Amino acid sequence: MGDAITIRGLTKAYDGRRAVDGLDLDIRSGEVFALLGPNGAGKTTTVEILEGFRTADDGDVRVLGVDPRGAGLSWRDRIGIVLQSSGGLDLVTPREALASTARVYSHAREVGEVLAAVGLQEKADTRIVGLSGGQRRRLDVALGIVGHPELLFLDEPTTGFDPQARRDFWELIRELSLEGTTILLTTHYLDEAEALADRVGVIAAGRLLALDTPAALGGRSADEATVAWDEDGIRHSIRTATPTAEVARIAARVGGELPGLTVTRPTLEETYLALISPHLADDGSGVPA
Amino acid sequence: MSTVALGLDRTLLELKMYSREKEAVFFSFLFPILLLTLFSVIFSGQFEDAAAATGMTAGGYFLPGMLSAGVLLTSFQTMSMSVATERDDGTLKRLRATPMPPVAYFLGKVGLVAVSSVLQVALLLLVARLAFGVAMPTTAQRWTVFAVVFALGVFGGTVLGIGYSSMASSRSIGPVVIGPLLLLQFISGVYIAFDDVPQWLQQFAALFPLKWIAQGMRSVFYPDSLAAAEMAGTWETGRTILVLGAWAVGGLVLCVLTFRWFKRGTT
Numbered sequence: 001m002g003d004a005i006t007i008r009g010l011t012k013a014y015d016g017r018r019a020v021d022g023l024d025l026d027i028r029s030g031e032v033f034a035l036l037g038p039n040g041a042g043k044t045t046t047v048e049i050l051e052g053f054r055t056a057d058d059g060d061v062r063v064l065g066v067d068p069r070g071a072g073l074s075w076r077d078r079i080g081i082v083l084q085s086s087g088g089l090d091l092v093t094p095r096e097a098l099a100s101t102a103r104v105y106s107h108a109r110e111v112g113e114v115l116a117a118v119g120l121q122e123k124a125d126t127r128i129v130g131l132s133g134g135q136r137r138r139l140d141v142a143l144g145i146v147g148h149p150e151l152l153f154l155d156e157p158t159t160g161f162d163p164q165a166r167r168d169f170w171e172l173i174r175e176l177s178l179e180g181t182t183i184l185l186t187t188h189y190l191d192e193a194e195a196l197a198d199r200v201g202v203i204a205a206g207r208l209l210a211l212d213t214p215a216a217l218g219g220r221s222a223d224e225a226t227v228a229w230d231e232d233g234i235r236h237s238i239r240t241a242t243p244t245a246e247v248a249r250i251a252a253r254v255g256g257e258l259p260g261l262t263v264t265r266p267t268l269e270e271t272y273l274a275l276i277s278p279h280l281a282d283d284g285s286g287v288p289a
Numbered sequence: 290m291s292t293v294a295l296g297l298d299r300t301l302l303e304l305k306m307y308s309r310e311k312e313a314v315f316f317s318f319l320f321p322i323l324l325l326t327l328f329s330v331i332f333s334g335q336f337e338d339a340a341a342a343t344g345m346t347a348g349g350y351f352l353p354g355m356l357s358a359g360v361l362l363t364s365f366q367t368m369s370m371s372v373a374t375e376r377d378d379g380t381l382k383r384l385r386a387t388p389m390p391p392v393a394y395f396l397g398k399v400g401l402v403a404v405s406s407v408l409q410v411a412l413l414l415l416v417a418r419l420a421f422g423v424a425m426p427t428t429a430q431r432w433t434v435f436a437v438v439f440a441l442g443v444f445g446g447t448v449l450g451i452g453y454s455s456m457a458s459s460r461s462i463g464p465v466v467i468g469p470l471l472l473l474q475f476i477s478g479v480y481i482a483f484d485d486v487p488q489w490l491q492q493f494a495a496l497f498p499l500k501w502i503a504q505g506m507r508s509v510f511y512p513d514s515l516a517a518a519e520m521a522g523t524w525e526t527g528r529t530i531l532v533l534g535a536w537a538v539g540g541l542v543l544c545v546l547t548f549r550w551f552k553r554g555t556t
Contacts, residue, residue: 051386053551076388083386087378091309092302100302103290104389127309147387 003062004029004151004182005050010059012045012206019045021206023059032173032183034197034214036190038276042206043186044155050184051081051153064151077106080149082141082157090129094120094139097128098146105147117172118142133160141169145176152176154185158192170195190269202272204279218271230260292390299397300404307367307401317367318409321359322416325351329421343512348421353506354479356413360439360502361474363406364446365453366466368398372454373462377552385550395451402447410439423510431509434526438505441533445498448540455547478503484518491520498536505529 005027012020020042027033037043048054049061052068052075061067066075089097095111102108115124118138123131128139137160144152154173158166173196177183187193193200194214202210202217210218227246228237231254240246243263251258266274290298307313329348336347375381384394417423426432457465474480476490477499483491494500507515508524516524 053382053385073388073390076386081386083379083383085379088375088380088383091306096302096305100298101387103298104295104387104393106388143383 002029003027004031004064005184006060006062007046007050008060010046010049010061011057012042012049012054013057018206020049020056023203023206023208025201025208025211027182027184029182030177030180031198032177032185032196034185034187034193034200035203036187036193036200036272037203038280041204041276041279043203045206046203047153047155047184047186051079052076077147078150080144080147080152082144082152082154084155084159085136085140089139091127093125093127094131094142095124097139098142101143102146107148109146109148111146114142114146117145117175119168134162134165137161138165138169141172145181149181151182151184154183154187156187157185158187158189166192190267190272194268200268202275204276209275209279214268217268218266218275220266220268220271225263225265228260228262228264229258231258235260292393293396295389295393296396296400299393300400303397303401304404307405313367313371317362318405320362321355321409322413324358325355325413325416326420328355343514344424345512346421346423348417349423349510352413352417352423353510354503356410356439356506357442357477357499357503358474358479359409359413360406360442361446361470361499363409364402364443365450366470367402367405368447368450369453369456369466370462372398372451373457374459376454376549377459381550398451399444399447402443406439406443426509434505434530435509437530438502438509438533441530441537442498442502442505445533445537445540448537448544449498452540452543452547455549458552473497473499476500478507482518483520488520495520498533501529501532505533 003026005025007023007025010020010023011018019040023042023046035043035047045054049056050063050068052063052071055069061069063071064075064078068075092100094115098111098114102111102114112121115121118141120135120138120142123135128136131139137157141154141157144154157173158169161169170192173183173185177196183196185193185196197214200210200212200214200217201208212218215221224239224241225243226237226239227243227250228235229250230236238246247258247261247263325348328351329346332347332350336345336350339345339350372381381394385391414425418425426435453466454462456462473494476486476494477483477497478486478494479499483494483500483503486494491500504519504525507519508526508529513524516522519525
């Protein structure tokens with residue numbers, strides 16, 4: 001399959017400050033791609049340019065083969081956008097909001113099917129003002145997918161979800177992905193990126209710092225592992241490129257069970273924080289999350 | 290679906306939301322009807338002599354003003370406040386993210402205003418006729434003037450309201466709309482007789498459409514003998530329609546040129 005999104009040399013400045021600074025990125029058709037980065041890294045600007053809500057200063061952008069700037073309604077018919085919040089629907093019910101939205105798409109999903117997919121059947125006929133924060137967020141997602149998009153933009157979709165709701169939501173995203181939907185996800189949650197994404201891109205200061213699968217990002221898979229255990233009431237730890245041999249060696253020396261044995265590699269979060277830390281030092285205002 | 294069908298669908302959704310918003314129903318839809326009732330009851334004593342001599346009751350006296358206020362409230366006030374709110378709460382951005390033709394959104398707004406203002410006018414006329422015995426116009430010519438003034442007033446109020454919505458954020462739009470509208474209603478002969486307004490204020494009021502809507506409505510419901518009390522001494526029906534037509538066209542141009550889907554500072 002080809003690329004759903006291609007970005008070449010994308011640049012956008014606000015008041016002379018470059019929010020996006022020569023970004024190059026390809027997102028393949030059918031993949032789940034997570035865009036990570038600290039606040040102010042240029043994530044939102046990039047995504048809003050891809051969505052056609054902002055215009056780039058420079059560079060070439062193609063989304064489903066079309067330049068989003070001035071793209072027509074037939075292009076909008078093929079993409080779905082889950083906004084950070086969708087207000088203004090307090091007085092209608094999820095069913096009414098979805099039915100009205102579905103009518104503008106040419107290949108819309110069944111409203112009842114979408115309500116079931118996001119777990120809102122029981123609230124389908126309750127006015128939206130009476131929904132909890134998590135239920136509203138699921139409605140936002142429902143509004144984004146009701147048009148049966150080829151490409152779905154998800155902007156921090158699970159902010160405010162409880163752990164069970166997040167798991168359910170991840171399941172929904174996996175199902176959409178299995179159906180072939182290309183998904184571009186921005187998130188602050190590293191575990192979410194790790195659970196969902198085929199590939200992860202980290203941006204800071206408007207540039208791409210790293211691009212890989214979650215398991216391999218920043219050389220994680222090649223990194224040395226840390227083996228730790230308790231011996232004589234003291235915590236020991238060593239870093240090694242061959243943890244299996246190391247554990248066997250220590251076990252042979254101690255002669256039995258190793259209390260408190262752990263073998264760890266850097267978490268995605270640690271790798272991520274190490275990647276972006278130089279860029280946070282620049283102005284001191286960035287907030288890693 | 291065609292754009293017109295989508296516009297109809299938007300109209301139904303808008304009507305649902307409007308009818309479920311109690312404050313909007315009260316302050317724009319029922320308000321003129323309540324005021325007509327109130328004024329008719331309060332001032333009935335003062336109109337006893339006039340009613341005996343000329344048939345002009347308090348209800349008949351205030352009806353044109355309340356019709357005009359109703360046109361203004363259901364079109365201009367409802368539109369400016371709802372569009373400003375929808376711009377700020379992300380409704381417009383959400384709609385812009387879908388393949389909905391933008392025209393369908395405006396058709397929905399026009400549909401909402403058309404239905405709510407026609408219902409309001411029908412209720413006002415019913416209450417005036419049945420509760421206060423106000424005589425209805427008997428000639429086709431007067432009803433034609435009524436329909437034209439009403440339609441131009443409502444359309445102009447709608448497009449001007451949508452344009453005006455860009456003047457403020459949803460937080461400040463309430464006072465920014467209601468304050469000037471209240472002043473305009475007082476100097477345009479809606480709540481107090483227009484010939485009681487000082488001439489220089491009359492001239493100022495004549496720059497805005499409400500004065501002309503009210504004058505047009507008086508020409509429909511008042512006896513011709515009262516035309517002498519108008520600024521020009523006649524009903525000026527032709528000029529009324531010209532001025533309202535100009536405001537409607539100007540408002541449409543303004544609305545199209547200034548309309549923004551996104552909050553300020555977000556593009």
